[in-house]
Amino acid sequence: MFRKSRGQLEVLLVHPGGPYFRNKDQGAWTIPKGEVAEGEDLLARARIEFEEELGIRAPTATNWIELGSVKQKGGKTVHAWALEGDCPVDFVAAPNTFEMEWPPRSGRIQQFPEIDRVEFFPVEEAKRKINEAQIAFLDRLAAALHLKSGCPP
Numbered sequence: 281m282f283r284k285s286r287g288q289l290e291v292l293l294v295h296p297g298g299p300y301f302r303n304k305d306q307g308a309w310t311i312p313k314g315e316v317a318e319g320e321d322l323l324a325r326a327r328i329e330f331e332e333e334l335g336i337r338a339p340t341a342t343n344w345i346e347l348g349s350v351k352q353k354g355g356k357t358v359h360a361w362a363l364e365g366d367c368p369v370d371f372v373a374a375p376n377t378f379e380m381e382w383p384p385r386s387g388r389i390q391q392f393p394e395i396d397r398v399e400f401f402p403v404e405e406a407k408r409k410i411n412e413a414q415i416a417f418l419d420r421l422a423a424a425l426h427l428k429s430g431c432p433p
Contacts, residue, residue, distance in 0.1 A: 282425075290400040291401060298396075326344075336374075346361055347417045
C-alpha cells in the first residue's frame with residue numbers, strides 16, 4: 281500500500297514478529313506477504329495476504345499496480361503489487377499468529393504474531409528498512425507512478 285503525504289510518496293511496511301526479529305530494524309521490514317500454492321492466482325493471494333497480515337481488507341475497487349518479482353537471499357521468490365490507500369484512523373494491526381519452539385530446544389511452544397509493527401515510511405527511509413531484495417519493488421513503484429502521472433522519473 282502506498283499513499284502521498286505532504287507531497288512525498290510513502291509506503292506501508294510490516295515488521296516480522298517473533299523473537300528472531302525483535303531487535304532487528306534496518307533490512308528487516310518487508311511488504312505484507314505470504315506463501316502461494318502451486319497454480320494459485322498471485323494477485324488473489326496478494327489480496328488475501330494483505331488482509332491476513334494487517335487484519336483489514338484491501339480496497340476491492342483499487343487498480344493494483346504489478347511490480348513483478350524478486351528473489352531474496354534465502355531463495356524465496358516474492359511477487360508484489362501496489363495499491364493506493366491508507367489505514368483507517370483507528371487502525372490496529374490484527375495479524376495471524378504462528379507457533380514455534382522458543383527458546384530453542386526448550387520443548388516449549390509459544391505463539392507469536394506474524395507481524396509486530398506496521399508503519400508508513402517515505403520511500404528513501406523505506407529503502408533502508410526493507411529487505412534488501414525488495415528495494416526493487418520501491419524503485420518499480422516510483423517509476424510506475426511517474427509514468428502514470430506523466431512526470432519524468
